[in-house]
Amino acid sequence: MKLCIFVSSVQKEFIEERKAIRDFVHGDALLRHFFEVFLFEDMPASDRRTDNVYLEKAKNCPIYIGLFGNEYGTTDKNGLSSTHKEFSTASKAGNTRFIYIKGNEDKNRHEKIKTLIRLAGNALIRRRFNTTPELLSVVYASLIQYLHDAGKLLTGPFDxxxxxxxxxxxxxxxxxxxxxxxxxxxxxxxxxxxxxxxxxxxxxxxxxxxxxxxxxxxxxxxxxxxxxISSEVKCMHFHGTQKLKPIPSYQIYKGTIFDLVDQAVDFVMSKLNRFVGTRRFGPQAPVEYDIPQEVVSEGIVNAIAHRDYTSNASVEIMLFSDRLEIWNPGTLHPPLTIKKLRKPHSSHPGNPLIAEPLFLTKYIEKAGSGTIDIYENCRKAGIKPPVFRLDSGTFILTIWRKQPQPEAVIVIPTQSPTQSPTQSPDPVVRLLNLLKKQELSSGELRASLGVKHRPTFRKNYLHPALKAGLIKHTIPSKPSSRMQKYRITSKGSFKIKIHEK
Known part of the structure; x- marks a missing residue:
């Protein structure tokens, strides 16, 4: 029999958060086996007639989740809100109570909600939150701890x-x-x-x-x-369309999840062909990879973030002459299906505690938009639609490589023994190689790179390096200072080492 979770709050203030908790618990592969969420608004209208209905639920549900914000809610003849009465009922029944407070500032809160917060006390208040992803992360951790303490889990979710x-x-x-x-x-x-x-x-x-x-x-x-040990990522490059030995290029990457994503993306991008178009529409010839970088990044980060870490298998990334395949151990979490990946859907992270820091650093969005973005970016690039499939406990993504246009020039991403580091086909790596010996200004970098067009320099070189944390300002408090220069970071130095291997 599943345990009932009673979610209590001012309904109008927490409409989205209440639904998010319900959908998250009911969709999680582990939590949905143990819990069901009760929301007052999910009841038929005919059953919402008296306070006795929800107070009885608050009494009988063994777990009470209270969301406290700025509003106290409509009061009865005794001056008490529904949220206050629900909390008192759950407390009197001796139920487990988890209290989450929205926002760090208390000055805008109703005086009665301040009183209720004080009544809850530090022992019950699990965390303050500002966003729905933050709330779901702490609710997840609280429920897992509850199951652990109740002896209902021999081992919890891996993360x-x-x-x-x-x-x-x-x-x-x-x-x-x-x-x-x-x-x-x-x-x-x-x-x-x-x-x-x-x-x-x-x-x-x-x-x-x-x-x-x-x-x-x-x-x-x-x-x-x-x-x-299985958290490593294996990257392979084949010249043909089949997985045959000997493998021309094979790397096994280790490090944190952030490192693994960066290294795997770099591996694939360094092996892709570049198409250089004509200057028919302007002074700069357009340059494109045969798979857009945002598609490569999205596919790889999804595989590493959502994989099944209890499996002994590793994420495998294989680049063939006609396609990119990303294999990760795991499956889709209900109610997701292969067909639903092409349509708007809610986020169902396989590893919520891993997903939160990835979201905070913008490696992922936690909005269920990743697969849709892959479809859309492939369409914009003129690439065949990607293929998602499940095979023996492995989730496989296939992304097709774009075929060159007749007028385009293909630039093969190889480096001759005499090529200097600054001649690398990757703009960011060229920038990093210049900064590894000394700090340089924007003008000095453009001159050394031979890039006269400032917007091109900012878009292709400077901004990507800053955003990825590969370089930083020498005067961070004044980004636009005429004395501003740039220096390489430890992460940037590591990227160069990886690129030179």
Missing amino acids: ATICHNASIKDISNDKIKWFLSRSRIARDYALSENTSVKDVLSHLNLIEHNRINHAGILLFGKAPQRFV
Whole structure:
């Protein structure tokens, strides 16, 4: 028999959050086996006549989730709102209560909701949140802990289970600092760059009683594959259309999930052909890869983020002469099906604790739009529609390579022994090679690269490198300063090393 979760809040203030909790719990492969969510608005209109209906539910549901915001709600003759009465009923019944407060500022809250928050107390308040993804992440962690404490799980979901023999010493300070910097720029993340490692892990639900879970190790570990060896990513390049030995180019990448995504994308992009068009429509000849980079990135990050980490198999990425195939162990989470991937659908992350930091750094959107974007970007690029399929517990994505137009010039991405580092076909790598020895200004970089057109330089070289955290300003407080220069970061140096292999 499933356990009932009673969601309590001012309905109008939390319409989307209430539905999101219901859909998340009912769609999660593990949680849906243990829980069902009760929402007052899901009841037939004929059953909503009296307070007794929902108060009886609040009493009988063993788990109470309270969402407290700025509004207190409509009051009865005694001056109490429905949310207040539901909380009191659940408390009197001795039910498990999880309280989540929206927003960090209390000055705009109704005085009575402030009183209710004080009544709940620190023991019940699990976390403050600002966005729906943040809320779902902490609800997920709370419910998993509930199942664990109740002895209903022999082992929890992989990303939420404790990583044995791992401690906070196995977490990389540099990775945490990079994450804070990136997430503050990408999503205006609340934590400052001076936040301690432990506080960051706690805020992301990656540590419990000083013990790190698998998500924490995979995202920020110094050596994640020491604990989860199958988390490595295998990248292969074949000259033909079949998987035949010897393999011309074969790399096995290790590192954090962020590292794996970056390295795998770099591998594929470095092997793709580039098409250089004519200057018929302007002074700059258009340059395109035979698979758009955003399609490659989306396919790879989805595979690494949503894979089944309990499997002994690794993500495999294979580039053939006519297509790119991305294989990852796992399946689709109900109610998703292959057919639904082409249509708008809600997000169903296989590893919610992993998905949250990826969302905060804009590696993913957590909006269920990833597969739709792949379809749309392939269409815009004139590529055949991608193919999704399931085969023996493996999810496979096939992306077709674009065939060159008669007037286009194909640039094969190879580097001759005499080619200098700055002549790499990847614009960002060319930029990084110039900065690895000294700091340079925008003008000095354009002159060295031979790029006279400033918008082209910003779009293809500077902005991608800054956004990826590969370079940084020497005067970060004044980005437009005439004295501004740029220096390479440790991540940028690592990218160069990978590219030179």
